[in-house]
Amino acid sequence: MAATSTCVVPIKGTHMRIVELDVCGIPVTGASGMVVVNDSFVQIVRSPQYEEGTEFFERNAAGAPCVNQKDDPTLKRFNLTVQLCSINVSATAFVISARELVTGTPTTGTGFAVAEGQPTNRYSLEVWQEVAGQGACDADGNQRYIYNAFPNVGATMLGDYTIELGRSILEFTSETRAAAASWAALVGADWLPAGETVETDEHYVYNVTTTPPPTAACDPTTLAA
Structure with missing residues (x-):
C-alpha cells in the first residue's frame, strides 16, 4: 500500500483521443493507423457491467436459514456512451465501422456510409479532465489533470440522431475488452507513473498526472512505433 495518496476533485472534460487498434487490441502504428484528438464532445458515460454473484440460501426443516451466502459480483466490461457535438468524419467512420467517403488530393474525408452487418473496428479511448479547487496544481505548481483510459474498445453501435430546430448530437455506444500487453508502452505511457x-x-485506467493532454485537431495523425 502506498505511504501517501492523492486527493483531487475531477471536473469537466477537456480532450478525448481515439487510437486505432487491430482486431487483437494492439495499437496500429505508422501510416496505416489513425489518431484523432477531439475537444468537442458533450459527454462520455462509463457504465460498469457486473455479473451478479450466485446466491445460496436454504432453510432447515424448522424454517430457519441454514445456508445464507452470496458470491461476489464479477466485473465483465464497461459500456461507454459518447456524445459528439462536432463530428470528425474520419474518426467517426472508423469507430462505427462505416465506409468513409473521400475526395480530392490529398484525400479528404467528407462523410461516411453505414452498411448492415457487425461492427469490427476497435480503438482505444482516452479522456482528460481538469482538477478543481486547491488540488488543481501539485506542490511544484504544475497543473494536474485526470487521465481516464479505456485501452480496448469496440462493438460500437450508433445511437439516435435527431434532425430538428436545434443542435444535432451524434451518439454511439461501445464496449470494453481487456488491454493488449503493448498498449501502455505505445499509447498511454506519458500519462502513467514511471514504471507502471x-x-x-x-x-479501465484512472490516473492523476501533470502531463497535459495532446492538442485537439481535425486532421488525423499517426502513432509512432
Whole structure:
C-alpha cells in the first residue's frame, strides 16, 4: 500500500483521443493507423457491467436459514456512451465501422456510409479532465489533470440522431475488452507513473498526472512505433 495518496476533485472534460487498434487490441502504428484528438464532445458515460454473484440460501426443516451466502459480483466490461457535438468524419467512420467517403488530393474525408452487418473496428479511448479547487496544481505548481483510459474498445453501435430546430448530437455506444500487453508502452505511457503499465486483464485506467493532454485537431495523425 502506498505511504501517501492523492486527493483531487475531477471536473469537466477537456480532450478525448481515439487510437486505432487491430482486431487483437494492439495499437496500429505508422501510416496505416489513425489518431484523432477531439475537444468537442458533450459527454462520455462509463457504465460498469457486473455479473451478479450466485446466491445460496436454504432453510432447515424448522424454517430457519441454514445456508445464507452470496458470491461476489464479477466485473465483465464497461459500456461507454459518447456524445459528439462536432463530428470528425474520419474518426467517426472508423469507430462505427462505416465506409468513409473521400475526395480530392490529398484525400479528404467528407462523410461516411453505414452498411448492415457487425461492427469490427476497435480503438482505444482516452479522456482528460481538469482538477478543481486547491488540488488543481501539485506542490511544484504544475497543473494536474485526470487521465481516464479505456485501452480496448469496440462493438460500437450508433445511437439516435435527431434532425430538428436545434443542435444535432451524434451518439454511439461501445464496449470494453481487456488491454493488449503493448498498449501502455505505445499509447498511454506519458500519462502513467514511471514504471507502471496496464495489465492484460484491465479494462479501465484512472490516473492523476501533470502531463497535459495532446492538442485537439481535425486532421488525423499517426502513432509512432
